[in-house]
Amino acid sequence: MDARRRALVPRLHRRGGGLLLVVPFALIAVVTVVDVLVPPDVHLGPFLIAAPAVTASFAGPRMTAFVGAVAVLAQSVVALARTSITDLNHTYQIIALVLISIIATFFAHLRERDEGRVKRLRSIAHAAQKVVLRPIPDRAGPLRIASVYLAAEEEAQMGGDLYAMARTAKGTRLLIGDARGKGLDAISEASLVLGAFRVTAREQDLPELIRHLEAGVGSSTEETEDVRAAATDAGEAGDSGDSDEAFVTALVLDIPDEEPVLRLVNCGHPPPLLLRARSVTLLETADPSPPLGLSGVIAPDVTVETFPFDVGDVLLLYTDGVVEARDRTRAFYPLTDRLTAWVGEDPPTLLGSLEADLRAYAGGHLGDDAALLAVERLAREP
Numbered sequence: 150m151d152a153r154r155r156a157l158v159p160r161l162h163r164r165g166g167g168l169l170l171v172v173p174f175a176l177i178a179v180v181t182v183v184d185v186l187v188p189p190d191v192h193l194g195p196f197l198i199a200a201p202a203v204t205a206s207f208a209g210p211r212m213t214a215f216v217g218a219v220a221v222l223a224q225s226v227v228a229l230a231r232t233s234i235t236d237l238n239h240t241y242q243i244i245a246l247v248l249i250s251i252i253a254t255f256f257a258h259l260r261e262r263d264e265g266r267v268k269r270l271r272s273i274a275h276a277a278q279k280v281v282l283r284p285i286p287d288r289a290g291p292l293r294i295a296s297v298y299l300a301a302e303e304e305a306q307m308g309g310d311l312y313a314m315a316r317t318a319k320g321t322r323l324l325i326g327d328a329r330g331k332g333l334d335a336i337s338e339a340s341l342v343l344g345a346f347r348v349t350a351r352e353q354d355l356p357e358l359i360r361h362l363e364a365g366v367g368s369s370t371e372e373t374e375d376v377r378a379a380a381t382d383a384g385e386a387g388d389s390g391d392s393d394e395a396f397v398t399a400l401v402l403d404i405p406d407e408e409p410v411l412r413l414v415n416c417g418h419p420p421p422l423l424l425r426a427r428s429v430t431l432l433e434t435a436d437p438s439p440p441l442g443l444s445g446v447i448a449p450d451v452t453v454e455t456f457p458f459d460v461g462d463v464l465l466l467y468t469d470g471v472v473e474a475r476d477r478t479r480a481f482y483p484l485t486d487r488l489t490a491w492v493g494e495d496p497p498t499l500l501g502s503l504e505a506d507l508r509a510y511a512g513g514h515l516g517d518d519a520a521l522l523a524v525e526r527l528a529r530e531p
Contacts, residue, residue, distance in 0.1 A: 169207050173200040173216045181223040185230045194224050194242040201250040205257040213257040217250025281340045285314045287497075289321045290406045291527050295496035297504055299470065299519040309335025309397070310468045310520040313343050315350035320406045322350040322358075325466040325522055326399030326418060326441070338395050341365045342441065346401075355403055355414050356451040359438065366397050366442030396442035400466055404524070409459040414451060416440050419472060422488060423456070424463040424499075429488045432456050432464075463496065463525045470519030474511040482510050496523035 177200050184193040201217035208216075224246055228239035285296045296312060309328025314321060324346045328338035345365035349358055398418040404411045413421070413432065417440035423430045436452040458464065465488065474482040491502050500523050508515070 170204070170212070170216075173204045174219070176200050176203070177216075177220050177223050181227055184227045189231060192238065192242070194227060194239070195245070197224055197246055198249045201253040205253040205260070208257065209261050210254045210258040214250065214254045217246070217253060220250065221246050281336060281343060282311060283313070285312065285522070289314060289316055291529050292321055292404060293496055293525045293527055295500045295523045297500045297521045299504060299507070299515055299521070301470070301515045301518045309339040310470065310518045311339040311343055311397075312466070312520050312522050313346050313350075315347060317351050317403075321404045322346075323402040323404065323466065323522065323524065324350070324399060325468065325520060326397050326416075327468040327470075327520075328397045329395060334395075338366060338397055338442075342397050342399065355401060355412060355453045359401060359414055359416065359441075359451045362397075362399065362401070363441050366395060396440040398440045398469075402464075402466075403453075404458060404526075406529075409457060409526070410455050411458040411464065412453050412455050414438060414453055419467060419469055421467075422465040422485060423458070424465065424488060424492045425459075425461070427489070427492050429485050429492065431485065458526055460526050460528050463492075463494075463499065463523060465499070466522040466524070468518075468520045470515060470517040471507060471521065473517060474507055474515055474519070476510050477512060482507060496525050499523050 177197060180193050180196045184191075187193065197220040200220045201213055204213045204216040221243060224239070224243050225234055228234040228236060228243070232239065234240070234243075282298060285294055287294055294314065298310065309330065310326075311328065312323075312325040314323050316322075324343075326339070326342060328335040328342070342362055342365055345362050346358070349361045353361060397416075399416040400418045400421060401414045401416070402411055402421075403413075413434060415434040415437040417437060420431050420433045423432055434452065434454045436450070436454070438451050467484070472482055472484050476482075487503070487506055491499050494502065500521055503521065507519075
């Protein structure tokens with residue numbers, strides 16, 4: 150295929166969508182043949198207008214223009230076969246077909262331009278989230294760790310799901326959370342929490358660390374309002390009209406290297422699950438703290454709770470995008486029940502099985518982004 154012909158072939162056709170092009174070309178062929186064979190008082194030429202109009206819905210402007218040109222040529226053939234190309238009826242049909250083809254080509258151009266713009270914005274959002282959400286190493290002291298970020302369906306905006314890990318002198322600190330809302334506002338809040346965690350996680354005890362994270366989210370509220378006001382002045386719509394308060398639900402854990410325990414602070418986040426001896430246990434805290442960023446609404450009260458975490462135990466941390474996934478009957482994903490089938494698997498295998506099952510349950514499309522961390526305590530090397 151030479152360069153000129155390749156330029157006429159739309160991207161969709163090169164990607165396997167060429168079957169759609171059968172429709173307009175088949176329509177042109179059928180209308181042309183039938184219009185030549187029917188009696189002279191029957192005119193099917195106006196049906197050719199549908200060919201470029203249909204093409205504009207899925208192909209680019211070049212292919213739309215090409216289909217329109219073929220339709221005009223077909224109409225000219227019909228005119229020559231039946232009477233003459235200068236026949237007034239056929240002349241008006243050809244002029245109308247040319248105008249409709251031009252309009253359809255213009256709308257195909259607008260659609261392709263908007264799709265490119267959306268694709269670039271989505272790419273920027275994904276790139277920004279990848280910068281914010283750094284990879285977690287698979288080993289940290291006596292811990293084996295696996296993580297996965299499950300993006301929602303393509304039409305959904307990027308969420309503020311987050312996770313991070315930091316090594317201390319005595320163990321490992323873990324954070325998983327979910328910023329309110331979607332889009333760049335949520336990513337901005339998530340980045341503030343992650344930044345505060347990375348700076349202070351190695352030095353502060355858990356209550357002090359929570360206060361630093363709380364301060365980071367609280368300080369972002371005024372900045373977010375300034376950005377939203379500037380966007381409004383520029384004529385841009387915000388992500389949502391009810392984002393008056395920024396907050397982040399979070400779990401912060403401290404897992405010491407030498408003690409078979411974990412210490413946990415729950416800030417309004419779904420509780421973790423402990424997989425041990427063919428059983429799954431929900432680690433619910435008796436006194437959870439409010440989500441980060443709500444200190445002005447709810448008085449902060451940080452309580453650290455301790456749970457057993459011994460060799461061979463696996464801990465699963467997750468965001469609400471997992472438990473809020475729905476099947477065709479709109480039933481929520483039964484995470485605890487499903488996990489019983491995978492007790493005893495290592496973290497990478499566990500998350501692989503869970504991801505496949507979750508996507509199958511939701512029909513291949515999640516309604517919200519989701520983050521997962523699986524942590525296993527290994528025996529200390531001698």
